[in-house]
Amino acid sequence: MNFDGININNELKSRIESAAAAGKLPHAVILEGGSENDRLNLARLLAKAQVCSGESIPCCSCNDCIKAEKGIHPDIFQALAQEGSTEPLKVDAIRDIRANAFVYPNEAQRRVFILHNMQFANEQAQNALLKILEEPPEFVRFILTAPVSSVMLTTILSRAAVFSLGQQLGDTLNAKHTQACEKAAAIAKALISPNEFDLMTETGIFEKDAELLVLVLAQLRLIFRDAIARKQSQAATLLSSSQDNAVLLSRSCTVPQLMALMQAVDALEKAENQNANKALLITRFCSMMRKAVNK
Numbered sequence: 636m637n638f639d640g641i642n643i644n645n646e647l648k649s650r651i652e653s654a655a656a657a658g659k660l661p662h663a664v665i666l667e668g669g670s671e672n673d674r675l676n677l678a679r680l681l682a683k684a685q686v687c688s689g690e691s692i693p694c695c696s697c698n699d700c701i702k703a704e705k706g707i708h709p710d711i712f713q714a715l716a717q718e719g720s721t722e723p724l725k726v727d728a729i730r731d732i733r734a735n736a737f738v739y740p741n742e743a744q745r746r747v748f749i750l751h752n753m754q755f756a757n758e759q760a761q762n763a764l765l766k767i768l769e770e771p772p773e774f775v776r777f778i779l780t781a782p783v784s785s786v787m788l789t790t791i792l793s794r795a796a797v798f799s800l801g802q803q804l805g806d807t808l809n810a811k812h813t814q815a816c817e818k819a820a821a822i823a824k825a826l827i828s829p830n831e832f833d834l835m836t837e838t839g840i841f842e843k844d845a846e847l848l849v850l851v852l853a854q855l856r857l858i859f860r861d862a863i864a865r866k867q868s869q870a871a872t873l874l875s876s877s878q879d880n881a882v883l884l885s886r887s888c889t890v891p892q893l894m895a896l897m898q899a900v901d902a903l904e905k906a907e908n909q910n911a912n913k914a915l916l917i918t919r920f921c922s923m924m925r926k927a928v929n930k
């Protein structure tokens with residue numbers, strides 16, 4: 636496979652190459668990290684591999700590869716929300732994709748949908764996408780990209796393989812992401828701390844930083860999801876950035892408590908979307924979380 640023009644680590648490279656050689660590229664892939672170009676170029680390379688009809692995949696010489704290379708393959712669809720664009724990936728665009736996904740491929744064995752910059756897809760659009768990810772036609776493949784996969788709903792994350800291109804230094808979004816991961820880990824820890832003030836101490840910052848709250852809620856959702864998954868199976872694949880704390884939570888909480896924590900995250904996200912009063916929101920955050928774990 637030719638990864639020219641893509642900054643990609645050797646581990647991910649060989650993972651992709653062996654999956655492609657075995658004909659086992661995942662049905663849905665999320666590409667995160669790296670630069671925007673790295674993600675888009677890798678998405679296009681994977682799409683080419685999915686439609687290639689040659690021997691070694693992608694062969695770069697079959698008709699499918701040639702058309703994919705030129706960007707004119709009829710079975711590769713690209714929904715590209717440009718970075719900095721005010722036009723998000725709208726729910727209508729996703730509905731079009733859904734309608735399109737049930738049409739048989741024109742030339743290749745598969746139809747590939749590239750959804751670039753999923754951070755611009757709001758919850759409504761992501762839920763629309765989820766409907767097809769749940770029961771996709773056999774011939775459909777999805778390649779989603781985002782700076783960080785945590786911008787996507789857990790329900791989407793749980794149905795896709797995440798390929799991480801690694802952190803980009805100097806990227807403010809990644810700095811914020813790291814801060815959110817650390818904060819979510821601290822909150823998860825505070826939830827099982829015997830000191831009830833720990834939670835209040837950790838959440839004070841949200842009053843001044845609503846953007847951080849949104850990112851932290853997304854991280855907490857992953858941690859709670861992991862804790863539930865771990866309760867169900869020791870072998871569960873964990874997705875969150877704070878797997879240690881997810882395991883601790885799974886040990887000290889019941890499944891209904893963890894579900895209540897998930898519901899608290901949903902309710903708070905909704906309230907945040909509706910521009911609720913920040914101070915009240917934080918009080919609510921603490922009380923909902925405490926109530927979920929019976930504190």
Ligand SMILES: [Zn+2]
Nearest residue numbers: 687694697700
């Ligand atoms: Zn080919």
